[in-house]
Amino acid sequence: MLAGWWPADPMDCSRRMCLLLLLLALGLCLQRGAHAEHVRDLEVSEGAPVGTRVGYIGDGSSSDSGPPYLIVPVPGSAVDSDLAIEQTTGEMRTKVPLDRETRASYSLVAIPLSGENVRVVVRVLDENDNAPTFPTQVMGIEFPENTPRDVKRTLHPARDLDLGIYNTQRYNIVSGNVNNAFRLSSHRERDGVLYLDLQINGFLDRETTAVYSLLIEALDGGNPPLRGFMTVNITIQDVNDNQPIFNQSRYFATIPENATVGTSVLQVFATDTDAGENGQVVYSINRRQSDREGMFRIDSTTGLIAVNRPLDFETKEVHELVVVARDHGMQPLETTAFVSIRVTDVNDNQPTINVIFLSDDATPKISESAQPGEFVARISVNDPDSKTEYSNVNVTLQGGDGRFGLATRDNIIYLVIVSLPLDRELQPNYTLSVIATDTGNPPLHASRTFHLRVTDINDNAPEFERMVYYANVLEVADPGTSVFQIHAVDRDEGNNSALAYSILDTPDTHSTWFQIDPRSGLITTRSHIDCETDPVPQLTVMARDNGSPPLSSTATVLVTIHDVNDNEPIFDQSFYNVSVAENEPVGRCILKVGSVSIHVCV
Numbered sequence: 012m013l014a015g016w017w018p019a020d021p022m023d024c025s026r027r028m029c030l031l032l033l034l035l036a037l038g039l040c041l042q043r044g045a046h047a048e049h050v051r052d053l054e055v056s057e058g059a060p061v062g063t064r065v066g067y068i069g070d071g072s073s074s075d076s077g078p079p080y081l082i083v084p085v086p087g088s089a090v091d092s093d094l095a096i097e098q099t100t101g102e103m104r105t106k107v108p109l110d111r112e113t114r115a116s117y118s119l120v121a122i123p124l125s126g127e128n129v130r131v132v133v134r135v136l137d138e139n140d141n142a143p144t145f146p147t148q149v150m151g152i153e154f155p156e157n158t159p160r161d162v163k164r165t166l167h168p169a170r171d172l173d174l175g176i177y178n179t180q181r182y183n184i185v186s187g188n189v190n191n192a193f194r195l196s197s198h199r200e201r202d203g204v205l206y207l208d209l210q211i212n213g214f215l216d217r218e219t220t221a222v223y224s225l226l227i228e229a230l231d232g233g234n235p236p237l238r239g240f241m242t243v244n245i246t247i248q249d250v251n252d253n254q255p256i257f258n259q260s261r262y263f264a265t266i267p268e269n270a271t272v273g274t275s276v277l278q279v280f281a282t283d284t285d286a287g288e289n290g291q292v293v294y295s296i297n298r299r300q301s302d303r304e305g306m307f308r309i310d311s312t313t314g315l316i317a318v319n320r321p322l323d324f325e326t327k328e329v330h331e332l333v334v335v336a337r338d339h340g341m342q343p344l345e346t347t348a349f350v351s352i353r354v355t356d357v358n359d360n361q362p363t364i365n366v367i368f369l370s371d372d373a374t375p376k377i378s379e380s381a382q383p384g385e386f387v388a389r390i391s392v393n394d395p396d397s398k399t400e401y402s403n404v405n406v407t408l409q410g411g412d413g414r415f416g417l418a419t420r421d422n423i424i425y426l427v428i429v430s431l432p433l434d435r436e437l438q439p440n441y442t443l444s445v446i447a448t449d450t451g452n453p454p455l456h457a458s459r460t461f462h463l464r465v466t467d468i469n470d471n472a473p474e475f476e477r478m479v480y481y482a483n484v485l486e487v488a489d490p491g492t493s494v495f496q497i498h499a500v501d502r503d504e505g506n507n508s509a510l511a512y513s514i515l516d517t518p519d520t521h522s523t524w525f526q527i528d529p530r531s532g533l534i535t536t537r538s539h540i541d542c543e544t545d546p547v548p549q550l551t552v553m554a555r556d557n558g559s560p561p562l563s564s565t566a567t568v569l570v571t572i573h574d575v576n577d578n579e580p581i582f583d584q585s586f587y588n589v590s591v592a593e594n595e596p597v598g599r600c601i602l603k604v605g606s607v608s609i610h611v612c613v
């Protein structure tokens with residue numbers, strides 16, 4: 012190898028000889044080098060074209076004998092491969108483009124034929140041949156939104172193999188810095204690296220800008236500077252800083268009252284600009300402030316409000332709900348909105364009929380003495396669907412055989428009136444029906460039936476079955492003996508038909524022989540009676556009712572007094588055969604038997 016760069020010597024020696032010489036020279040060199048050598052420093056710029064002269068080994072002033080030199084590279088120094096050395100002149104040139112960053116210097120020992128050895132050090136001068144380089148092309152970092160200003164994160168610094176001014180000098184944000192949200196700061200450490208920090212320059216709001224992609228350049232001090240680039244992807248992390256917002260502050264809906272449970276009424280909708288759970292909205296109805304009865308329900312995820320219980324227009328026309336949208340953040344935020352639900356009327360209520368009876372005790376009754384036109388009852392029709400008295404309702408009356416009618420002046424209040432005279436004794440009560448028909452579609456009917464009692468007046472006198480009654484009594488009858496029971500009827504009722512009997516005190520008719528029980532009408536003898544004085548006394552019996560004023564009638568009772576003989580009567584024949592016409596009046600004598608007059612009567 013050494014023989015390779017030791018050119019053919021003018022001296023005629025064989026290769027073996029040369030090797031021997033070399034070893035000798037080397038021995039000399041090492042021996043002398045340890046004691047006597049001087050140093051020759053040379054410089055060459057890296058990247059200089061191949062063949063660039065680095066310089067001469069000898070500088071002419073030193074104590075060596077000058078060229079030729081025996082060149083001995085310091086082990087490990089790539090002198091052989093990178094430098095071309097002319098032994099005869101000591102001229103050194105580059106053999107390849109040098110790169111300081113690969114090898115910053117070359118060392119060799121040049122051994123002259125005599126004198127001191129020369130230690131040659133070739134330093135490669137730095138050129139700006141390296142750009143600042145980031146370790147990664149992209150890096151990702153995260154900041155929570157609302158992070159205070161000036162908070163910083165360390166970014167990977169760029170490194171530049173060049174030295175000094177040619178090393179990294181500064182960093183810039185080339186693009187992506189929306190609203191100047193970030194700035195860079197840097198500082199150089201002892202290791203020569205220019206360290207880089209990213210600082211918050213303004214206010215981070217994820218809802219405005221969630222992601223930044225900054226292109227950062229690193230520049231060295233060359234002229235022109237060389238650059239390296241890195242993309243920094245910044246993710247802004249969500250903080251629950253936004254409450255849900257309804258798309259309307261008030262919602263309105265109408266629903267018919269017959270809507271079945273489960274019917275959807277309307278949908279509310281709220282958005283939350285936060286991300287993830289912080290932006291996830293759940294809906295509810297504030298039951299403390301509204302709809303305590305739970306008439307409605309809301310789907311917590313869709314916001315769909317539906318009927319929860321049967322509605323009734325007549326109970327509540329408008330339901331005001333307070334609806335809450337709440338997010339799912341750790342500390343949830345919420346908003347409320349108002350929902351007005353108007354329940355519309357469906358003709359589901361019968362008109363109701365109110366009847367006020369105009370009698371003294373407000374019961375359904377009318378005196379039989381009532382004159383046509385007299386009032387029986389006041390009727391009004393009330394429609395719960397409109398909560399007002401109905402004017403549009405058609406009211407009719409049924410029953411009463413034409414003896415009653417309806418009168419109205421305003422089609423609101425109706426009066427039941429008597430149309431024809433009444434007679435309790437003919438018909439003591441009537442079943443009347445008031446029927447109301449409304450104008451709904453379909454029309455609805457309501458009716459109210461009542462029994463009207465016709466009250467009595469004392470318009471009937473007591474009546475006896477006959478004008479004349481016949482009675483018999485034995486002359487010997489003791490006082491108090493029953494003679495006859497008389498009976499009268501009065502078609503009135505109550506006291507108007509409660510009868511009291513009496514015997515009118517008529518002179519010459521011997522009415523004082525008799526008395527009558529006023530209740531039962533039983534006529535008894537009062538004293539002894541005398542056939543000879545009057546065989547057929549005549550009584551005038553009066554029946555009198557308890558009406559006010561009372562009415563009375565009379566009947567005649569003919570009492571036949573039978574004379575009693577103590578002797579046994581003798582019949583003049585033992586068999587009597589008599590024929591009687593069927594239409595003989597009662598009391599007519601048809602046969603007289605024996606010497607004592609025994610009348611056989613019908």
Ligand SMILES: *[C@@H]1O[C@H](CO)[C@@H](O)[C@H](O)[C@H]1NC(C)=O
Nearest residue numbers: 149150151222224242243244
């Ligand atoms: C960085 O952001 C850019 C632009 O948004 C995107 O194209 C790229 O994929 C991102 N890189 C990484 C590693 O997130």
Ligand SMILES: *[C@@H]1O[C@H](CO)[C@@H](O)[C@H](O)[C@H]1NC(C)=O
Nearest residue numbers: 267269270271357358452453
């Ligand atoms: C509600 O009432 C209206 C009118 O009577 C009727 O047409 C409709 O079918 C009813 N709806 C229900 C759900 O009953």
Ligand SMILES: *[C@@H]1O[C@H](CO)[C@@H](O)[C@H](O)[C@H]1NC(C)=O
Nearest residue numbers: 257258259277278279280281
């Ligand atoms: C609000 O959201 C509801 C439900 O999605 C929708 O029906 C309604 O039209 C929206 N209102 C407005 C003003 O956009």
Ligand SMILES: *[C@@H]1O[C@H](CO)[C@@H](O)[C@H](O)[C@H]1NC(C)=O
Nearest residue numbers: 402403404405406448449450
């Ligand atoms: C009441 O009924 C009668 C006959 O049925 C009819 O002619 C009249 O128009 C009705 N009135 C109303 C207000 O419905």
Ligand SMILES: *[C@@H]1O[C@H](CO)[C@@H](O)[C@H](O)[C@H]1NC(C)=O
Nearest residue numbers: 438439440441442462463464
């Ligand atoms: C009405 O009179 C009838 C006989 O005409 C009778 O059967 C009915 O019980 C009476 N009703 C009332 C409520 O007085």
Ligand SMILES: *[C@@H]1O[C@H](CO)[C@@H](O)[C@H](O)[C@H]1NC(C)=O
Nearest residue numbers: 504505506507509557558559
């Ligand atoms: C019926 O007459 C009796 C006795 O005169 C009287 O006490 C009673 O109050 C009368 N009853 C009625 C319903 O008038």
Ligand SMILES: *[C@@H]1O[C@H](CO)[C@@H](O)[C@H](O)[C@H]1NC(C)=O
Nearest residue numbers: 584585586587588589590591
């Ligand atoms: C009663 O007389 C009638 C006719 O005078 C007669 O037909 C009848 O047989 C008689 N009866 C007796 C029981 O004699």
